[in-house]
Amino acid sequence: MEGSGRGPRERMVFSAAQLIRRDGVTATGMRDVAAHAAAPRGSLQHYFPGGKEQLVNEAVAWAGRYAAGRVDRFLAGMSHPTPGGLFAAMVRQWTDEYEKHGFDTGCPVAAATVDCTASTESTRAAAADAFACWNRPLARALGTMGVPAGRTEALATLMIGALEGAILIARAERDVRALTCVARELGPLLDGCATEEPSGPGEPSGP
Numbered sequence: 001m002e003g004s005g006r007g008p009r010e011r012m013v014f015s016a017a018q019l020i021r022r023d024g025v026t027a028t029g030m031r032d033v034a035a036h037a038a039a040p041r042g043s044l045q046h047y048f049p050g051g052k053e054q055l056v057n058e059a060v061a062w063a064g065r066y067a068a069g070r071v072d073r074f075l076a077g078m079s080h081p082t083p084g085g086l087f088a089a090m091v092r093q094w095t096d097e098y099e100k101h102g103f104d105t106g107c108p109v110a111a112a113t114v115d116c117t118a119s120t121e122s123t124r125a126a127a128a129d130a131f132a133c134w135n136r137p138l139a140r141a142l143g144t145m146g147v148p149a150g151r152t153e154a155l156a157t158l159m160i161g162a163l164e165g166a167i168l169i170a171r172a173e174r175d176v177r178a179l180t181c182v183a184r185e186l187g188p189l190l191d192g193c194a195t196e197e198p199s200g201p202g203e204p205s206g207p
Contacts (some may be wrong), residue, residue: 001086009035009047016059016065021108025056025115027124056112057126063108064130071137083194085146085161086138091183094167094175103174106167134160146194155193162186 006014015036019028030052033043048055074089075081097105107152109130114122138156162182169178 001201008037008039008043010038012044012055013058013062016055017108018105020056020059021063021105022113024111028056030055035159039147041113053122054119056116056120057122060109060112060123060126061133062129062161064133065132067109067130071141073132081141081145081198083142083147083155085192086141087163087186087190088183090163091166091179093162094170095179098170098176098179103171106171107164108168110164111132131160141192144173144199146196146198148193148196151193155190159186159190 012033014174016028016033030044031041033055044055048058070090070093071086074086077089078085083189104186109127112123113127116127135153135156138159141151141154142155147155164178166178166182170176
């Protein structure tokens, strides 16, 4: 997740997402965010008059958009896209990160969900919206690969849920075993759901 080329406000949202994915919401302070973003401390109040809650919610929304955007990037790298191949690419993003950089970070949306949904309604809503933002392009992509329209949203939810759970287990075990397991076991199941002729990008699947 790159943060270069952004203005101070965007850098602070990006930095908040990075700190939340490493430390969680509770342990991430506004001063930490300003320091990570190399932004003047006074700019926090200027850009985020709603305080930490606003900043966290915007970081969660950013993470949802980032995950959604990755779907198209994964597809662009596949000569013959398949549901299982797309899921393998989603998993590989995390196995590559953990093998190169260790297991100290996870998904910022998941971290915010665990930390705040019981106490902060706006953050719960932001997390739900972020998952929905990720689910939509994933379901759309499955439709172009021949998955019937009535199954695309459910299978997208299955893919996201399996990935998020495997990320959590990988961090606990400090091993990519769970990630490679879900990619291997779910791949054939997902491919078996593509029962219609694939359509081109942006075209509906089925009749």
